Amino acid sequence: MVAAFRSDLREYVRHVRALRAARETSARAFVAGLRYPLAHRQPIWIGSPTVIEGRERIEFTDGAALRVGMGAFGLSTKRDTSIIRVHPEGRLRCEGVVSLQRGVRVVVDSGVLELAPGANVNGFAKILVRERVSIGAYCNVSWNTQLLDNDFHPMVVDGVEQPMSGPIILEDRAWIGTGSIVLKGVTVGESAVVAAGSVVTRDVPPKAVVAGSPAKVVGHIDSWR
Template sequence: MKLGHLLSIARWRDAWQHRVQHRLDVAWLRRQGVEAGDGLRLAGRPKVERICGRIVLGQRVTLRSHDRGYHTAMFHPVRLMVDVSPEALIEIGDDSRINGASIHATRSIRIGRNCLIAANVMILDSDGHGVAVADRERHNPVAEPIVIEDDVWVGANAIVLKGVTLGKGSVVAAGSVVTRDVAPMTLVGGNPARFIKALD
């Protein structure tokens, strides 16, 4: 056999294996109770912890759980966790891309359409533990909803904390810690994240 023919067979085999694995991963995700729209794109298998509550993915959502072909290091797969309350919700809008991010909802985290969530981002709607010594044994003592509106880009390694709204079209610079609302069409950065400039 000629080398070109062998390479063609190898490419076909790899593509076939990828399609089969993708179907298995999508089926596995739905068995975890994730409500996924059509056109779901998976790169690797995400980690799902649905103790109670709902995880809802819109149309053509991408969950990238490995950094092959990605421009920066990704330290873990996408992690989606809802717990504590049956009303806990993670909702991700159509055409949004989640890349190795950790999203933990005790109350609710809503991500709009066409959002870019970069590698190693953490989005947490609760404190996890109280600040006072006596409260540190209590899990998730305070939770406030997070809203990420349409067309938002959250840069790599950023952290979005409870009660925050990221306005439509806003950008959070890499490594930032967002503790308060971000106005639409603005760039914020730093710890805590502050206004840098308005966007066109």
């Protein structure tokens, strides 16, 4: 118990320092960021205006934490609000220290959103979950992207009704470029790169570079940082 308390206290001190270092953190967000983990007994560190609905449906493995809007990035400002909604049939599962940047919109209607250690979702990204969205370790989802695992309405093709939803899997270290859209039933392979503005409708092989609408393989990559 003592060791756990000391670990939590050290994390809280780091959080306070991060808030102080974020130059564009408003006074209101600063106070909210200090109060939230104490009031709700959850490792959720808030650095900018944030709306969280269904916090009791956010799950954490040992040592996990959710960082929301901890610093200005790109075009974001201290006024940009992040929204996280987890409805009664949904779950948001944090499996390590993960980051959602300012202005994100995350809605888990049902199913589960899984965030692996080091996963980072940048500002103004939108994630809508009906079945499953899994973001692997050290994935980078760039700003103004969309991950949509459902069509929101039924479709009939050649007399056959199509599935409305399908899981989206981003394997470890996948990089989704700014303005891209990843649609239902897609797996983006390990260390693959989706170029800016792409629409991904099919699986992406590991270490492939895809671009366009619909996205097609245009090259391969050894690694990215």
